[in-house]
Amino acid sequence: MYSIRQEELFSFEDLLLMRPEDKYSQIFEHLNLAPVLHALGKKNNRGRPEELNVPAMIYSLLIAKMEGIEFVSALVRRLRFSEEFRVQCRFTGSNRIPSEASYSRLIHVLEQTGMLEDLQDTLVLSALEEEFVTGMHLALDSSIVEAWDSLFSEAASKRRAARRAKKPSDAPVAQQLQLELTEPESEPVDERPKKPVYPPGRPSAEEKERRRKEREAYEESLGPFEKTIEQMLPYTYDELLAALPRHAARCDKKNAKGRLTSYYGFKANLLVDADCQYILSGLWSSANLNDQRMAVILLKGLLLKFPRLNVKHVLGDKGYDSAAIYQLIHSLGAYPTIPMIHHKEPPKGMNSDYNPVCSQGHTYRYDSFDAKYETLKYTQPSQCKDCPLSGSGCQKVFKIRIQTDLRKHTYPARGSESFTELYKKRTAVERVFAYLKEYFGMKRTRHRGVRARVDFQLSTLAYNLSKFALDKLNQRLRNSQQVA
Incomplete structure (x- = not known):
């Protein structure tokens, strides 16, 4: 275990154990949703006015990841019955609680526009600055x-097949005909060329x-x-x-x-x-x-x-x-x-790490790296000082360019x-x-499909937001200690 770049005054676990009001205010302070609102805004002023609080919906999806809420149905239910949770998600009293269909449409739009990935990249650029x-x-x-x-697991498919084989006549005839009509007539034809296979012999x-x-x-x-x-x-x-x-x-x-x-x-x-x-x-x-x-x-x-x-x-x-x-x-x-994964034995004069080895089997010591010529320098091992072959049989210094084989020779060695x-x-x-x-x-x-991918992006965005809020909080604490 190694220690990270700077000591934390306030740990990641401390941030997660804060009261929800304090924690979410610290985290969402650094989330800029203006590009998302611009991309999701109405293209014209015609039609029905917007009634949904889109920023609060995005906040609620992120809070759901932190609170362990797996389903949108559970999220909507909690929004309806918990006024405290609605305030944490920044819904106002005049806002209508979004339905599951509204969340589903928002998730599809976020996936199609790639806005969650853009928010992630913007946050990393802020951390770089x-x-x-x-x-x-x-x-x-x-x-x-x-x-x-x-629905699509292998076990469920086997259970459904077993039930159909056990009771083939229970379903009405019209329903069986409907199932037959809805089944695809044939599988899609793969028009790509098949892998060629040739008979043995000299062509x-x-x-x-x-x-x-x-x-x-x-x-x-x-x-x-x-x-x-x-x-x-x-x-x-x-x-x-x-x-x-x-x-x-x-x-x-x-x-x-x-x-x-x-x-x-x-x-x-x-x-x-x-x-x-x-x-x-x-x-x-x-x-x-x-x-x-x-x-x-x-x-x-x-x-x-x-x-x-x-x-x-x-x-x-x-x-x-x-x-x-x-x-x-x-x-x-x-x-x-x-x-390295060793697929074959190293050549003579090299060990398993592809470092030079003397005639007596002692490994040369890695000394330095020349960045200009990308060369590794190895010096004679300490065991070879009193070796009778040190004058003629053993080389004192080895220099190997990593360009000779990028896989075998790395920096550091x-x-x-x-x-x-x-x-x-x-x-x-x-x-x-x-x-x-x-x-x-x-x-x-x-989930599967679009929802599974958006779930992953929400998890990584929530993590990076928490990490950025933690670093900003520690930065303010250090500055206040220095002033004091």
Whole structure:
């Protein structure tokens, strides 16, 4: 465990334990809803006047995440029967309590316009201006969010099929005919070329050319998430975001005990500042997507959203160990801090961390890094001082450019104390996930489609708002202590 950048006078838990009136006034003070109201405003003055308090509806959705209210129906019920809760959400006495349909329309509009993501980016930019966020060390990670979707779950489908097989004649004939008419006549036809399969044997020159064209046509028909990680890099951030699968899916993942466990749901992917634990960017995706594919989108969108960010290191676990990820991080002007998965034995003269080793098996000591030439410097180990081969058989200094292989050679060098200490900061993203699941309603979701994605955005926005309010409160306390 490491200590964060500055000592907190007022902790995150203290903020969450405050009285609701004080807590929400501190948090919503820093939420600027003017762009949202402008985007959601009526385009003309004709028609029925607006009766809904849209800012209060957005406040109530954020408070619902902090209060653990999972359903809109429960939120509307509490607004109707609790005057204190209506005041906390900033509804006035003349405001009409929104219905579930009104909330549903608001959620769809927020998803279509992307306003929640814009509010998130604006808040991070404010934290950058206040110097709460440095952006030097970023941490990547993902977490499974299980979906309790009983309507489309596998178990429910089996139960419905068993009931139909058990009592086929209970339903009226007209109802059975109606069910048959409403069923789709045929499945949608996939017009893309199928993966070519060829018989064994040596083809002729003409056959080779024909097969090459077939393979190229098949690869061109694949979407971004059906291609390899390397082939995803030329796509833009908007193209990848448009093709991102966001439906509930089943995936297999090892749990904390190393056992393979099956999950059904979604995956939350976060890019977090490891020094201050702000969420810089987040993505909601299907659970069966590879973490490396999600890292490509997060890193591509980083500089588009925050061009002034000066990233020095990007930290991730072994799941992000891919040559394409190293290449993308290096193109951002940063250095990856990722443990390596060993697919084969290292070459002679190198250890498992790809550090030089002398003829007697002693590892050279990592000394320094030359940023101009991006070169790692290793010096002779202390065990080799009295070695008889030190004059001729062993080299005193090794210099290795990280460009020779970005995956094998990183800054700081793997196996060094500086790499170990830097990698400890990666636990910041795990703490953020713990806060989101414990206090901001991201432990599970009973929704699907648009609502599930908006739930995720509301959770991350509520977390960042709370973090920004906490930093502002601590800043005022420090200033008052200095004046006193």
